[in-house]
Amino acid sequence: METIEKRKWSVNSVLLVLLFTLFGAFAVFPIVTLIIASFKPAQELMRFGLNLKIDPALFSFKNYAYLFTGESLYLTWYWNSLLISAVFTVLCLLLSSMVGYGLAVYQFRFRNLVFVLVLVMTMIPIEIIILPLYKLSITLNLINSMWGIILPFVVAPLPIFFFRQYASGLPRDFLDAARVDGCTELGTFFRIMMPLMAPAFSSMAILQALFSWNNFLWPLIVLRTNEQLTIPIGLATLLTPYGNNFDMLIAGAVLAILPILAVFLFFQKYFIEGMTAGGVKG
Template sequence: MESVAPTKWSLNRVLLLILFIGLAVFALFPLVTLVIASFKPAQELIRFGLNLQMNADLFTWENYIEIFRLDGNYLKWYGNSILITIIFTVLSLIFSSMVGYGIAMYKFKLRNFIFVMVLVIMAIPLEIIMLPLYKLMISMKLMNNIWGVILPFVVAPLPIFFFRQYAGGLPRDFLDAARVDGCTEYGIYFRIMMPLMAPAFSSMAILQALGSWNNFLWPLIVLNSTEKLTIPIGLSTLLTPYGNNYQVLIAGACFAVIPVLIVFLFFQRYFIEGMTAGGVKG
């Protein structure tokens, strides 16, 4: 019996390793295909489409050079996306975490009602509230402004729910001890509770940054000048009824993946921990 158990365990590990390698290959296949296609000329893409065939004779940097010849617009789009993503992510993490923390830690009237409303809002798609939000942005004179893209979704129901779940599992003894020592409520949150919620912040930072970077519909409604467009909208303008620059579009899409990878690699230490804890605590 002692010799059988290690064999079974080793076999299970091998099978899991094969499974995860297969999933990794499956997940990376579109990205690898996109990167290979970004070095191919337009004629090759039109004739054979996206594939994994690599021909050294057709290898070219022209597609990447071309994206920076778009009257400098690509760099403007890139800068706009980075600026909007950074501001949105930081503000969303601060205010959404404070709301979720407040609902979880403080007892007050209508607390449960507010939490139920958060859950209800999570079920409402953007398309339903798009017209009222559009009219609100016009009345606030935030059209064609990055703040019109950022402000409507700074305090969103998903991060509120996530932070509420995570904060609900934190020990309340820290609050009582800090209050005895004379710490203010804001001091308790920023000095004590926020460091304890670091895994939750890391998880939400990835999700919020990724959502902001890939956001297409709402910025398309708010922004209308070429120099203020974001990466997804700007790249979509390369496809027109008069001609499609697929090779430039693919190269621009590959270059646009870099910030997402950087964010994930920076926060991935706490990503799984934060997602798991936020899902079971509370």
């Protein structure tokens, strides 16, 4: 019986490995295709489209050179996206974690109502609130600026909910010990609770950095000049009714993957732990 069970387990393991290998190949296929296409001339892309065909005679770095020569603003767009994503992610993690921590730890009037409102906000599409946000941005003189992109979403409902769920599962003994030692509430949060919430911070750092880096609709509405554009909007300007620069577009898209990939590799250690813990505790 033990031998039969072991064989069943081995067959199941092989099937699972094959299944996940297939899923992994399916997920990686578009990226590999994009990387190969980034070294091909535009004429080749127009004739045959995206494919896995590798012809050394056609491969060159000209597409990448075009991004950094002439009147190209690619480096400016890249810097704008890096700066906005970094500032947005840091502020969003800091403020959202404080709100979520407060909803989880402190007892105050209308606490449950506030939490319900946070949940309701997660169900409202951004398209519904774009007009009032735009009018508010005009009133605050935030149009065509970095802060016009960052401030409207810096305290997001999803991170608040996530941090609240995670903080609800943390032991209260640490809080009591810190208060007995005379630590202030802010000191308790920054010195005690933030290190304990490291997995939650790692998970939300990946998600919020990805959201900010790929954000297209709101920056498209707020930004006005070419020098202020971000990567998604800047690459979209390469497609016009008068000509499509697919070679530069694909090469720019490949380079745009690198920052998010670096963020994921840096925070991946705690990513799964933070997602699972934040989802089941509370």
